[in-house]
Amino acid sequence: MLMDKDEFKTIFVNNLQTMFGKGIEEASINNKYMALSRVIRDCISKNWMETNKQYSETGVKQVYYFSMEFLLGKALDMHLVNGGVKEIYREALEEIGIDLEELEKQESDPGLGNGGLGRLAACFMESMAAVGIPGHGCGIRYTYGLFEQKIVDHNQVELPDNWLQDGYAWEFRKADKAVEVKFGGTIKSNQQGGRWVFTHENYEAVLAVPYDVPIAGYHNKTVNTLRLWNAESLHDSFDFASFNRGEYLEAKEYRSSVGLISKILYPQDNFYEGRLLRLKQQYFFVSAGLQSIIRRYKKKHTSMKQLSKKVAVHINDTHPAIAVPELMRLLMDQEGLSWDDAWKITTETISYTNHTIMPEALETWPVEMFKSLLPRMYMIVHEINERVCRSFWDAYPGDWERIRGMAVIADNMVHMARLAVVGSHSVNGVAQIHTDILKEHIMSSFHNFYPKKFNNKTNGITHRRWLLKANPELAAIITDCIGANWITDPQNLDEFERFATDKVIQEKVQKVKHKNKKALAKYIKEKTGVTVDTRSIFDVHIKRIHSYKRQILNIFHIMDLYNRLKENPSLSITPRTFIFAGKAAPGYYIAKQTIKLISVLASLINKDKDIKGKLKVIFLENYSVSLGELLFPAADVSEQISTASKEASGTGNMKFMLNGAVTIGTLDGANVEIHEAVGDDNIFIFGLTSQQVFDYYIHGGYNAWQLYSSDIRLKTVLEQLVNGFLPYQKEEFRPLYNSLLADNDEFFVLRDFDAYAKAQVELDKRYKQKNKWTEMSIHNIAQAGIFSSDRTICEYANEIWHTKPVVITKP
Ligand code: Z15
Numbered sequence: 001m002l003m004d005k006d007e008f009k010t011i012f013v014n015n016l017q018t019m020f021g022k023g024i025e026e027a028s029i030n031n032k033y034m035a036l037s038r039v040i041r042d043c044i045s046k047n048w049m050e051t052n053k054q055y056s057e058t059g060v061k062q063v064y065y066f067s068m069e070f071l072l073g074k075a076l077d078m079h080l081v082n083g084g085v086k087e088i089y090r091e092a093l094e095e096i097g098i099d100l101e102e103l104e105k106q107e108s109d110p111g112l113g114n115g116g117l118g119r120l121a122a123c124f125m126e127s128m129a130a131v132g133i134p135g136h137g138c139g140i141r142y143t144y145g146l147f148e149q150k151i152v153d154h155n156q157v158e159l160p161d162n163w164l165q166d167g168y169a170w171e172f173r174k175a176d177k178a179v180e181v182k183f184g185g186t187i188k189s190n191q192q193g194g195r196w197v198f199t200h201e202n203y204e205a206v207l208a209v210p211y212d213v214p215i216a217g218y219h220n221k222t223v224n225t226l227r228l229w230n231a232e233s234l235h236d237s238f239d240f241a242s243f244n245r246g247e248y249l250e251a252k253e254y255r256s257s258v259g260l261i262s263k264i265l266y267p268q269d270n271f272y273e274g275r276l277l278r279l280k281q282q283y284f285f286v287s288a289g290l291q292s293i294i295r296r297y298k299k300k301h302t303s304m305k306q307l308s309k310k311v312a313v314h315i316n317d318t319h320p321a322i323a324v325p326e327l328m329r330l331l332m333d334q335e336g337l338s339w340d341d342a343w344k345i346t347t348e349t350i351s352y353t354n355h356t357i358m359p360e361a362l363e364t365w366p367v368e369m370f371k372s373l374l375p376r377m378y379m380i381v382h383e384i385n386e387r388v389c390r391s392f393w394d395a396y397p398g399d400w401e402r403i404r405g406m407a408v409i410a411d412n413m414v415h416m417a418r419l420a421v422v423g424s425h426s427v428n429g430v431a432q433i434h435t436d437i438l439k440e441h442i443m444s445s446f447h448n449f450y451p452k453k454f455n456n457k458t459n460g461i462t463h464r465r466w467l468l469k470a471n472p473e474l475a476a477i478i479t480d481c482i483g484a485n486w487i488t489d490p491q492n493l494d495e496f497e498r499f500a501t502d503k504v505i506q507e508k509v510q511k512v513k514h515k516n517k518k519a520l521a522k523y524i525k526e527k528t529g530v531t532v533d534t535r536s537i538f539d540v541h542i543k544r545i546h547s548y549k550r551q552i553l554n555i556f557h558i559m560d561l562y563n564r565l566k567e568n569p570s571l572s573i574t575p576r577t578f579i580f581a582g583k584a585a586p587g588y589y590i591a592k593q594t595i596k597l598i599s600v601l602a603s604l605i606n607k608d609k610d611i612k613g614k615l616k617v618i619f620l621e622n623y624s625v626s627l628g629e630l631l632f633p634a635a636d637v638s639e640q641i642s643t644a645s646k647e648a649s650g651t652g653n654m655k656f657m658l659n660g661a662v663t664i665g666t667l668d669g670a671n672v673e674i675h676e677a678v679g680d681d682n683i684f685i686f687g688l689t690s691q692q693v694f695d696y697y698i699h700g701g702y703n704a705w706q707l708y709s710s711d712i713r714l715k716t717v718l719e720q721l722v723n724g725f726l727p728y729q730k731e732e733f734r735p736l737y738n739s740l741l742a743d744n745d746e747f748f749v750l751r752d753f754d755a756y757a758k759a760q761v762e763l764d765k766r767y768k769q770k771n772k773w774t775e776m777s778i779h780n781i782a783q784a785g786i787f788s789s790d791r792t793i794c795e796y797a798n799e800i801w802h803t804k805p806v807v808i809t810k811p
Helices: 005-020 029-058 076-083 086-095 100-104 116-131 235-244 248-260 276-300 304-310 323-334 339-349 367-373 375-395 400-404 416-422 432-442 444-449 463-469 472-482 490-499 503-528 551-567 589-606 625-634 652-658 671-678 690-699 704-710 712-722 734-740 749-768 770-782 789-801
Strands: 062-066 135-140 148-152 155-159 179-183 186-192 195-201 204-216 223-232 311-316 350-353 364-366 413-415 427-429 454-456 537-542 576-581 615-620 637-640 662-665
Touching: 005 029, 005 086, 029 076, 029 100, 029 204, 029 223, 062 116, 062 276, 076 086, 076 100, 076 204, 076 463, 086 100, 116 135, 116 204, 116 223, 116 311, 116 463, 116 789, 135 276, 135 789, 155 589, 179 276, 186 375, 195 375, 204 248, 204 276, 223 248, 223 276, 276 304, 276 311, 276 323, 276 367, 304 311, 304 339, 311 323, 311 339, 311 789, 323 339, 323 350, 323 375, 323 416, 339 350, 364 367, 367 375, 367 413, 375 400, 375 416, 413 416, 427 432, 432 444, 432 454, 432 671, 432 690, 463 472, 463 625, 463 652, 472 490, 472 503, 490 770, 490 789, 503 615, 503 625, 503 770, 537 625, 537 749, 551 576, 551 589, 551 615, 551 712, 551 749, 576 625, 589 615, 589 734, 625 652, 637 652, 652 662, 652 671, 652 770, 662 671, 662 749, 662 770, 671 770, 704 712, 704 749, 712 734, 712 749, 749 770
Parallel strands: 062 135, 062 311, 135 223, 311 350, 350 427, 427 454, 537 576, 537 637, 576 615, 637 662
Antiparallel strands: 148 155, 179 204, 186 195, 204 223, 364 413
């Protein structure tokens, strides 16, 4: 990075001139943002080229992380922090009358992901670069990322996220690295010189053009690559030919349908909808990615046999599981390997992470759809299925039921999770409890057959974005106390433990928290018009809206609290501000109702004078990485209340902890490990265990009506949904009411209500002892080191990918 202030200024002003033909006076804020980005981009480019050169010359093994989603968030500020130039550039800009923060606001927040899975991929990219793992991302350059959410008359409205509209400063189009991806058509096979040759005819070809985004490490010279593929038409070959055949109109139609492939991110999280376009997206980026990997590999190697020594392909959930047959195809049809050799290489190269046990998220494609879109893929998957079923039969002769539950093709469906398991050498869950559930329940047959494939890699988050960048003042306190080592070695955060009872440090931590709360309160005021008390408990529930995440449980507790305050306005509770944010998938009815309920409830409660400002409810629209960076540092309480067993890990829980919020949560996902790390006294755990949840599912015995009739609080709250109590159409929330009573409350909201309310009382009591609370808060921060994605990535590197960090030296 450029460290000299004057040199920086000269280059910055020069960029304005060459990019826009303007001086500082005439340039717009966006011009200045682009000129600043260019300074950094140019510095990064040098290290980027050097990194690639050194990777190639040393021949180290490289990792490719395939993911349908990368929820990156803004890059400029992160680059300034990682490059160690933030202060210098801020001052330099100030001297020429420019406010750095104003420029930072110009950047769009690339939302190429839905939620946890996409954000995890982004944290992993950042940690790989910081740790020095030669690891790259492979994904899709969606023209439209996740929709922008607005609340209009209590309803979620979705607007297109046109993040590329002013150009994206951090991408490099690599037209010369484009590859073709083929869809449809038919496969002809014939014998040539004793071996089968497959030719693809009448296919539709799409051009995949990569846009590379640099991923820079922290205070090092590593710059890895996130390669995002854009779908384009092969103008010359196809359009010209069809034009001559008099099919110009069809050609145009084809062109627009080609563009569709990378047009939009599907907005469901943890949900599968068997759409043809989605399958096209999957094959599109997987085929393009694998082709480019093999092309690069072949520059240095003549035999494919060493592929798994030089390349690891990781698939983020089953979305890229088509990588298994596609790598087989490339190795056999293109490189001429035998089935057995290709299978060995494929399984040694590919590894797979499972992220959910929710049945509605499981990808299974109808055979007919799969076969007609991807005929060669189908042939290979069919052969894989024949072979693995034969080996299952050998292990479990006669056990048809078991084998049917393991077959890659069964009941006329292609099961992508099964394909991923059989086609990879490692299958991991994302938290210990989740991995245990995979092994013992969801994938028990596979675990029995391949016991050594299964392993756990508890998720993590990048503490550089989520603490150093998002909460710089807390980061400064920590550094003052224990030095700056924690930034590269997050486990060192535990040295902060010594300061938990230090009154001076406690006060400093309190001050920063309060400052962050004031900043959030200001934002809330601007966006909603509501004034919140910054001395109240900021209780924050931010994540995708989903029944299993149980925002409804939180809402019911708020309604009950409100009822009690109305009855007794002098009820002694610590004032609370309940803050929600999160998007609902556009077609997810109950999730949209949940948002509406929060919003309606907020309008009722926030203007009620009777409760003397003891209770406020806020719904912030358009939850995104950037909004998260404002929310986590300002939270006192972290809501992690999913039905036990349902949340594979959760990662928001870790971001809260790292910023000193205390968790109220169930023993689900990584909450279990957070609980182990901080101990009983520094977390509020409540509710059913996953075992109890499974017992109910297996043996029955749950009766929501009974709880409704026996608990007056629940009865009141539920009736309030449908009796005109809420200032909205009376029947609006009937479906929600029915899901909890008529449909017997699938996620045990009523069952856990009492335990949750009790935990909240305990929490309220604890918050009153200010220094005790801060002590808890510091404990949480100090124990958050193990939840850094640096730790997670090192485990993947050592135990799955078998790659080592590389130090990039000076050019
Ligand atoms: C998603 O965001 C997650 C899992 C999925 O299968 C899909 Cl499709 C999307 C989430 C999990 O729900 C969450 O518990 C986990 O922390 C996250 O992936 C990252 O592993």
